[in-house]
Amino acid sequence: MSQYRAPLAEMQFVMTELAGLDDVAQLPGFEDATPDTVGAILEEADKFATEVLDPLNRIGDREGARLSDDGRVTTPAGFRAAYRKFCELGWNGLSKSADFGGQGMPQLVAAAIDEMWNASNMAFELCPMLTGGAIEAIELNGSETLKRTYLPKMVSGEWTGTMNLTEPQAGSDLAAVRAKAVRQADGSYRISGKKIFITYGDHDYTDNIIHLVLARTPDAPPGTRGISLFVVPKFLVNADGSLGARNDVRCVSLEHKLGIHASPTAVLAFGDRDGAVGHVVGDENRGLEYMFVMMNLARFGVGMQGVGIAERAYQRARDYAKERVQGRAVGAARDAAAGGIIGHPDVRRMLMTMRANTEAARALGYVTAAALDRAHRHPDADVRKRELAFAELMIPIVKGWNTELAQQTAYLGVQVHGGMGFIEESGAAQYVRDARITTIYEGTTGIQANDLIGRKIARDGGKAMMSVVEAMRSVDRKLADAGSDELAAIGLRLRAGVDALEDAAHWIVARWSEDPRAVLAGAGPFLDLAGTVCGGAQLGRAALVAAGKLTEGNGDASFLRTKIATARHFADHCLTRASGLRDAVMADAASVLALADEQF
């Protein structure tokens, strides 16, 4: 039986030593994020994740959300009560603005807490995550009336939020959105159309659901410049804040999915009768622009789902490997008793890879979260600009690479379990199924890779990427000069990885305008290369800090040694892939584009 426990020592190490929690806590508005307060928050969240959410995860998977004949959506046993408790304890508003009742904690703290919700029960976490996206959309661009009417109740969790982008013909390409919005004399709009795959599009947690919907006005220009964003509540809200009539939006069906069964994924019909009443957010025709600002945080959130699920898959596999007895360890005496499978080198390799992947993904996530905090709050405009450029470069990597890594990690988790991994009762298989969506929603890995290349590298001629390359070169130099064979070995691998990334990035910048098809043919391997090298550099930094502390005799020596060993494993087993990935990126698409459509 494996019970989730948040890796608190590791989380605090990454927050403090790599992401700079102390600096973040100095930013205006974050003064409450002292190490003591953050430590207490992490411990409380660990309790909620361990005692409430983790035990519900299997129940949610087995029961799933259901739609009854009378059109009501119910979530699995225990989820509604857990949601109520979650909100009562103030978790929903942790990083939300104090102006609307939130606690205003930094994104860095929220990232660590979200990791715990994702590790223990990702299907549950999706509801607060989507509500967070809807809150941000209203807060950044909504009128004062919209903010006053909706935000306090969404921040407290009394009402939840959804994001309605996808339609049958509009998935990755939102220019194809067709939902309609017709302006009324009173300034409101009537919305009609069908939205599919809407996470928590209907449920039984709360009395109201606030849908954020992309739609077009009749005179809107075609394509992405003609899409507007609307707030469409399930129940209309009276002037005094009480609930009014049912709006013209209903859940037509729920999808039957591979994973995240407890999360209702709804097909929503807007405007089957007179049109659903909606209110425009900001200006007409700027909906996609608003959505993109908000998408940064949503994509980051999915990247943290990758970290959470990878951590949980690792913990379950580690616990099983310690219990399962099978075969004698290599080199043991012939008459020695069979031992735990953790004694077999191949099982240890899998566990080390799972652990190293997870730690690299976590470090990238937390460092990016801290950059977002500095980008929003730092008093110096130049620092804000620099941090924003870094965070924007990292977000497709955190989303794309962390979630791809989560697949590998969950896959290895099943493998460590042997046959039991294939049996649902072991719990390992659920992580494979649940993790699978993370590389798809909020933009597939292909879309993240295109974004990384087109918008984040080619557009600025590789400037932001080269400053990351420079920072990583200073890490490899420090590793080489640290006077330790172990650190020097990590530094050597990192240097080769950074060389590969730099070569590939220069190649992309040079080829982009002349042959974008050839460049995009290598987008997937490039995303993998960037994540592998940036993740490896973070683990290299961690190893340097750990070695320094060991020399000073400062901290838990056993924990610090694991940091060095994990960085070494990542360097030897993962960073070594970098040169192969570079070659794939720079192969000029010879194989990718070789066949004609009809030859497939």
Ligand SMILES: Cc1cc2nc3c(=O)[nH]c(=O)nc-3n(C[C@H](O)[C@H](O)[C@H](O)COP(=O)(O)OP(=O)(O)OC[C@H]3O[C@@H](n4cnc5c(N)ncnc54)[C@H](O)[C@@H]3O)c2cc1C
């Ligand atoms: C469980 C679940 C929950 C979801 N929740 C929500 C939600 O709450 N709100 C919401 O609005 N949507 C939601 N979605 C929709 C999700 O965001 C889309 O499924 C996703 O964006 C992909 O779109 P698509 O399914 O139409 O795939 P497609 O766009 O048809 O993509 C199919 C394949 O083509 C590739 N592809 C497409 N375009 C390109 C390109 N330009 N370059 C390279 N490759 C490309 C993709 O990478 C993919 O491999 C959810 C989906 C699921 C399954």
